[in-house]
Amino acid sequence: MSLSIYNSYSRKKEVFASITPGHVGMYVCGPTVSGESHLGHARPYISFDVVYRFLQAKNYKVRYVRNITDAGHFEEEGREAEDKVSTKAQLEKLEPMELVQKYTNLFHWAMKEFNCIEPSIEPTATGHIVEQIVMIEDIIAKGYAYVVNGSVYFDVKKYAAHHDYGKLSGRVIDELLEANNRTQVSRDLEGQDEKRDAADFALWKAAPPEHIMRWKSPWGEGFPGWHIECSAMATKYLGTSFDIHGGGMDLQFPHHESEIAQSTICNHTSPVKYWMHNNMITINGRKMGKSYNNVIKLTELFSGTHPLLSQPFHPMTVRFFILQSHYRSPLDFSNDALIASEKAFKRLWEAYENLKKLVPGSNENASDKELDEKVTQWLHQFEEFMDDDISTPKVIANMFELAPVINSIKDGLIKIDAIKVSTLQLMKERFTTFLENIFGLKSIDGATNEVLQPVMELLLEIRKEAKSKKDFATSDKIRNQLTAMGIVIKDEKDGNTSWNIA
RNA sequence: GGUCCUGUGGCCGAGUGGCUAGGCAGAGCUCUGCAAAAGCUUCCACAGCGGUUCGAAUCCGCUCGGGACCUCCA
Structure with a gap:
């Protein structure tokens, strides 16, 4: 019953024990709001939303911090960063905060569509310039950073002499330092020649005249480096050492590696446990x-x-698609894969709806002990699988094992008292907890329209009457026309007819 | 070039050395006025070659293929 998670730092699964009992501090790298979010971005936010939900289900009080990176080098897509001294009128000029606002709003909209719970704190980089400057000053004071022409760089070589820079990302420090000597350095990153070593990274960058985002600092006007914001904000809201830090694998190096270095120098302790x-x-x-x-x-x-x-995909389909694979495995997107997920999700959700409507029998003894035991085992495994490094695909597989059992009970192919009353109750409880609360999934169809509901009832009543008179021309006309409108109707075994919007 | 990961049936994807993953698609059947849905049954795997082992998709080696990072990147 205890949670194990794979720790990228140790490259092992470890039993999770929070630093402060009952509480968890979790930081996840958020989006850079200089452009629109794409499918790839959806994965970490959905994956860690499930982690967040699962920790809460395990009764942890979680402070979940996810930043918004809204500072840096900004230009609008398809539009060059504009010169600040251009002759354009103020309102015609690119206003960085306008862009940031636009894409932040879009990001929030997408998160809502995905049914991701908002983080406890969503700090912005621009709102924490002061904290970042203070942290940089501290690093300089401790002798691990140097100033050149208004920019500040972290001294990786000095740090690496006493710390294992590169451990998280499996990097060999000597090679990073040797990168200096490589002749094919085609990176024309500005300031490259200012660094003492190519492995050094920027803490603060002096802003060239045309740079539109700039702040005053002890070193002149500029903007923060690429890694300092996360260190500053994580420290501020979660403390010098906290439980979980999440993000995409592509951030391991250099971003997370640098975060460790910055925080370790400032706080004298490694910032992250998992x-x-x-x-x-x-x-x-x-x-x-x-x-x-x-x-x-x-x-x-x-x-x-x-x-x-080939078609639009509902956010819940995408969420389900992502949950069908393990978060540490690569996931290959294709239209066909999404279509498969959509069908699978609809079938699973329908089984869940059917489950909720099942009326318990009266027998406390299962008439089919074998089935009852199997069902119970599948249900208990929900948590076991989640405890094993958040294995959402295995939980979903078990749900699909249970779906035919549910549907068969509904259709009378399996008697309700084949399983215990308590087993049925457990099944209802587990499905709601895992499907809705932990996986954060919800119904995909919008069939709850209040106006449509009585209209459909009327139509189905007319069709039922026609069928009873063997007037199939009329009944089929209703069905076919509705199908053409995107409303699917199904004749159930009990004589009733259900419908939903496809 | 360096570091690391990976190669599962038509497609997507779980797989802790021995026992069914699961989903989608395909085939057959049941139910049904006909459909749809649902249920049941079924076909199709572990890149290749060696090795360790009583036994390997799972461990080791080599070969071939794919990918990530080394630069902003979820």
Whole structure:
């Protein structure tokens, strides 16, 4: 009954024990709001939403911090970063905060669509410039950073002499330092020649005149480096050492490695007890990412307006699709895979709806002991599987084992008293807890329309009358026309007819 | 080039050395006025070659293939 999670830092599954009993501090790297979120972004936020929900289900009080990266080098997609001294009127100029607002709103919208619970705190980088500057000053004071031309760099070589820089990402420090000597350094990153060593990373960057986001600092006008915000905000809200830090695998290096270095110098302690990293979503076997130019934006996914998509996909379908694989495995996207997930999810959800309507029998003794035991075992495994490094696909597999049992009871193929009353109750409770509360899934169809409901009842009543008079022309007309409108009706075994919006 | 991960049936995906993953698709059957749905049954696997073992998809080695990171990146 105890949770084990795979710790990227030790590369082992470890039994989870929170630093403060009963409480968990969790930090997850949030989005950079300089562009629209795509399918790849959905994975960490859904995966860690499930972790968050599961920890809460295990009665932990969780403080979940997920940042918004809204500082840095900004330009609008398809539009060059504009010169601040351009002659354009104020309102025509690119206003960074306007962009940030737009994409933050879009991100929040997507998270809501995915039914992700909002984090406890969602700090922004721009709102914590002061904290970052203070932290950088501290690192300088401790001798692990140096200032060059208004920029500040972290001294990796000095740090690595006494700490294991590279451990998290499995990097060999000597090679990183040697990268210095590589001739094919084609990175024309500004300031590269200012560094003492190529492995050093920026804590603060001096802003060139055309840079539109800039703040005053002890070193001149500039903006924070790429890694300091997470260290500063995590420390502020979760303390110098906290339980879980999550994010995509692609952030392990250099981002998380650098976070460890910064925080370790400032706080004299390693910041994170358990590092959790989700794997990538691939498309045709390749990571979905801006640089590969193969992204499917969430807006395109939900609306079906991408060349690779044959139809729109409901956010719950996408969420289910992601939960069907383990968070540490790569997940290959395709239109067909999503269609399969959609069908699977609909079938599972319908079984769940059927389950909720089952009326318990009166027998406390199971007439089919073997079945009762199997059902009980499948149900108990829900938690066991989740305890084993959040194995959502295994839980889902068990749910699919149970679906035929539920449907058979509903259709009378299995008698209700084949299983104990208590087993049925457990089944209802477990399904609601895991499907709704922990997996965060909800119904996909919008058949709860209050106006439509009585209209449908009327239509189905007319059809029923026609059928009873063997007037199949009328009954089929109703069914076919409704199907054409996207409403599917099914004649149930008990003589009733159910319907839903496809 | 360096570090690491990975290769499961038509597709997607679990797999802790021995016992059914699961889903989608396919085939057959049951139910049904006909459908749909549901239920039952069924076909199709472990990249290749060696090795360890009583026994390997699972451990080791090699070969081939794929990917991630080394640069902003979930």
